[in-house]
Amino acid sequence: MTRTHIFMAVITAFLFGFWAGCGTDSPPAGPNNQNNGTCTNECTLGERVCLDSETIQTCIRNSSQPDCTTEITTACLTNEECREGDCLPLEKDCEDSCIPPVSRCTQAGEAETCADHDNDGCFEFGGAQACSGGDFCDQSSGLCRPSDCTDVCTQNATECQEGLLTTCFEGPEGCLIWGPGKECPEGQACMTDACVASNGCDDECTAGTSICSPDGGVRDCVVGNDGCARLAQTPTACPTGQSCRSGQCVPDSNCRDRCLANDAACVGNDLAECEVQSDGCLAFSNPAACPGVNATCSSASGNAQCEMLAVTGDVVINEVFYNPTGQDVRSGSSPVFIELFGPPGLSVGGFTIDLVNGSTGAPYSTFTLPNDARLDGNGFAVLAMTNADSFLSFAAPGNKYYILTEYASGQDAIQNGPDSVVLLNDSGTQVDAVGYGFQANDPNFAGEGTSAPSPTPGRSIGRKQGIDTDDNGNDFLSYYPTPGLQNADLIINEIYFDQPGTDDGAETFVELVAPIQGWEDLPLDGYVLRAINGFNGMDYIFSGQLLGIEMTSVSLNDVQDGVVVICNIDTADANLLTSCSVPFESTGDFQNGPDNFVLEYQGRVVDAVGYGTFSASNTFVGETSSATWSGSIAGQALGRWPISDPSVDNDTDN
Numbered sequence: 044m045t046r047t048h049i050f051m052a053v054i055t056a057f058l059f060g061f062w063a064g065c066g067t068d069s070p071p072a073g074p075n076n077q078n079n080g081t082c083t084n085e086c087t088l089g090e091r092v093c094l095d096s097e098t099i100q101t102c103i104r105n106s107s108q109p110d111c112t113t114e115i116t117t118a119c120l121t122n123e124e125c126r127e128g129d130c131l132p133l134e135k136d137c138e139d140s141c142i143p144p145v146s147r148c149t150q151a152g153e154a155e156t157c158a159d160h161d162n163d164g165c166f167e168f169g170g171a172q173a174c175s176g177g178d179f180c181d182q183s184s185g186l187c188r189p190s191d192c193t194d195v196c197t198q199n200a201t202e203c204q205e206g207l208l209t210t211c212f213e214g215p216e217g218c219l220i221w222g223p224g225k226e227c228p229e230g231q232a233c234m235t236d237a238c239v240a241s242n243g244c245d246d247e248c249t250a251g252t253s254i255c256s257p258d259g260g261v262r263d264c265v266v267g268n269d270g271c272a273r274l275a276q277t278p279t280a281c282p283t284g285q286s287c288r289s290g291q292c293v294p295d296s297n298c299r300d301r302c303l304a305n306d307a308a309c310v311g312n313d314l315a316e317c318e319v320q321s322d323g324c325l326a327f328s329n330p331a332a333c334p335g336v337n338a339t340c341s342s343a344s345g346n347a348q349c350e351m352l353a354v355t356g357d358v359v360i361n362e363v364f365y366n367p368t369g370q371d372v373r374s375g376s377s378p379v380f381i382e383l384f385g386p387p388g389l390s391v392g393g394f395t396i397d398l399v400n401g402s403t404g405a406p407y408s409t410f411t412l413p414n415d416a417r418l419d420g421n422g423f424a425v426l427a428m429t430n431a432d433s434f435l436s437f438a439a440p441g442n443k444y445y446i447l448t449e450y451a452s453g454q455d456a457i458q459n460g461p462d463s464v465v466l467l468n469d470s471g472t473q474v475d476a477v478g479y480g481f482q483a484n485d486p487n488f489a490g491e492g493t494s495a496p497s498p499t500p501g502r503s504i505g506r507k508q509g510i511d512t513d514d515n516g517n518d519f520l521s522y523y524p525t526p527g528l529q530n531a532d533l534i535i536n537e538i539y540f541d542q543p544g545t546d547d548g549a550e551t552f553v554e555l556v557a558p559i560q561g562w563e564d565l566p567l568d569g570y571v572l573r574a575i576n577g578f579n580g581m582d583y584i585f586s587g588q589l590l591g592i593e594m595t596s597v598s599l600n601d602v603q604d605g606v607v608v609i610c611n612i613d614t615a616d617a618n619l620l621t622s623c624s625v626p627f628e629s630t631g632d633f634q635n636g637p638d639n640f641v642l643e644y645q646g647r648v649v650d651a652v653g654y655g656t657f658s659a660s661n662t663f664v665g666e667t668s669s670a671t672w673s674g675s676i677a678g679q680a681l682g683r684w685p686i687s688d689p690s691v692d693n694d695t696d697n
Contacts, residue, residue, distance in 0.1 A: 082111045093125035122164065135164035141354055142166065142390070146185030152215055154180045154187050179216045183334035192218035203233035206250040206272050232270025244271035253290035261287050286323070293323030300325040307347040309340035309420040312388070312442070314349055339388035340420035352417075353386030358394070359475045359511050360466050361423070364503035364524040365457035368565055377455040378432035378563055379447070380526050381464060383424045384509055391424055392416045393469030398450070401461035401480070404487035408456065410446045417442060425526045428456055434562045441527035460497055463489035477515045479504055495519035501565025501599075505530030521644070523557050523565070531558040532649040533570065533599075533607070535642055537682035540633035540654075541672075548614035548632035552623070553640060554682075560605025567594035567625075569645045572609055577637035577655060580662035584629050591643070592627045636672050639664045654681055 086102035094100050097119055105113040119130035141157035143166055149155055153171040160169035174180050174187035181188050196202070196211035196219050203209075207224025214220040227238035248254070248264035250272040256262050260278030267273055281292035289304055302308075302317035302325050309315075313330035320326050333340055333349035341350040361384035371377060381396060392414040397406040410426065418424050419441035427435055428447045435443075447456035457464075460480030468474050478490025480497040488494060492514025495504045498521035505522040507530070512518055522530045537554040553572060573591040574584040582590040592609060599605065602624040610619050612626030620626070636655025641648055641664055653665025654672045663669060670681050 091128040137165035139166040148180035190216040192216040194219040241270040246272040255287035288323045296322040298324035312339040314340040341387040352388030356386035358385035362505040368501040371455040381426040397465040399463040399489040539680035543678040548611040552610040555607040557605040570594040573641040575639040
């Protein structure tokens with residue numbers, strides 16, 4: 044019986060009545076009391092009991108005797124069973140491996156659907172059927188559709204493409220296409236349409252590509268008579284009014300590249316690719332949805348690309364930002380948020396967040412995610428205020444759900460602690476929890492293990508690289524807030540230590556940047572920059588009696604939004620001082636290497652750079668390997684390539 048049938052049965056009972064039985068809440072006898080109060084109790088109004096595993100009995104009012112009750116019997120749905128007086132989903136020993144309604148193509152080109160094919164109560168792919176009538180299985184949708192392709196080659200023909208040998212074959216749409224290229228055996232090279240013996244030379248470029256020559260011409264990579272790919276010796280000049288960019292002649296422009304060729308980035312669940320624009324410069328294209336109903340943009344593999352959605356996996360509370368600087372609610376808005384993390388594309392619809400008061404141990408607010416909520420292509424979902432800070436609304440690409448509300452007038456959604464945040468799935472089962480600011484053994488702590496730290500205003504608590512040991516004290520650190528991005532802190536972005544001529548410190552500086560620039564301000568107290576000599580491992584820049592350059596009484600956005608420039612106030616020229624956030628006093632300048640810079644926060648190293656050529660006896664305290672530096676390039680700085688997609692091109696610790 045469907046739910047519609049159940050509903051109609053209840054209505055019918057009210058309209059036409061069943062056998063009568065008196066209720067316990069009968070009105071007093073009187074002129075309007077049809078049975079004059081003579082009923083006897085047979086059931087309690089609203090009572091529901093299971094007659095067996097498939098049938099439920101409900102006590103309702105008798106439609107012909109409103110002060111009396113009657114019992115009706117209904118059947119549960121086929122995927123339900125009667126337990127504890129209610130029709131509940133069947134308890135099953137398996138897990139869904141897909142979510143209907145979706146389809147996919149098998150390796151044999153057949154279409155299969157997501158359904159309970161083996162009648163065990165769980166969904167899985169199956170029922171594969173071959174496409175008919177010249178149709179083919181479309182990988183993007185998993186459905187059969189007519190082919191609209193054309194042959195581009197002759198069956199089994201071969202051809203050299205970019206130095207690789209390709210063969211013509213029948214593609215999935217039924218048309219003849221070139222297959223993937225294969226490298227020739229060792230000692231051979233691809234020439235015209237076959238692998239032939241080479242002269243032992245090596246390719247210096249990829250055949251079919253082009254680069255720009257220093258004079259603005261184009262140099263094509265071609266395969267020579269010896270079978271090896273080389274750049275043309277004589278560049279081809281671009282026409283008047285054009286110049287070479289990314290190996291192509293394009294109209295002259297004063298623009299600059301804003302990404303790297305062949306880069307891609309996830310913007311929410313959509314994919315944006317780095318392409319040459321009409322002005323000849325590289326920039327990200329408008330984000331486009333991934334093809335197919337079961338795909339999302341993911342950077343989990345290290346490269347942004349379209350991948351299938353996750354079906355199962357663990358979700359954790361990854362970051363909580365509850366204590367902004369200044370007022371909780373600024374001009375009617377608040378920047379606080381809670382960030383979830385897990386497999387890209389995983390459904391979190393119906394998940395709830397309980398905010399638990401550390402004084403009572405009881406929830407003071409509960410929020411539920413909408414049914415269509417998912418983690419984005421990088422595995423994040425951000426829960427923000429209904430009156431979120433305007434920068435928060437676009438600072439982090441990804442899925443954001445504005446469901447948090449003030450817990451008191453003029454206050455943001457999340458109390459400053461000691462308090463806890465508890466995550467429950469759509470079945471009401473707790474899947475993660477974090478408590479912050481508690482003393483040991485506090486009975487109202489609702490987190491896991493021991494308490495996470497209490498950060499200073501303007502900072503968040505974040506999980507270390509997604510680690511979940513079920514101990515908040517071990518798993519969480521203080522970070523700069525990064526909604527929708529990997530948890531991170533300020534980083535060393537640029538160092539200029541070797542100015543031309545005399546190294547007197549007039550131009551040299553170190554630049555730090557925040558993971559998200561131009562947003563949350565915060566005091567820099569607790570940050571220290573240490574300049575460490577590569578020859579003896581000792582600090583060589585001092586501030587007062589302490590080692591390193593302290594950043595007390597300075598805030599992040601004092602001079603430039605999200606950027607902190609550190610320079611020598613004793614020697615820096617006037618132009619540099621206008622950009623300087625942290626001036627320090629020293630008679631010496633930064634050294635030219637091999638040396639190091641180390642950025643610490645409250646004694647914890649958050650970033651480090653070593654530069655120059657280190658010998659075995661030198662002291663390298665940078666990350667992984669040193670940045671190359673030579674005195675022959677004095678006047679240049681060492682800097683990170685501008686971050687185009689922080690979720691991918693983040694600090695690699697090298």
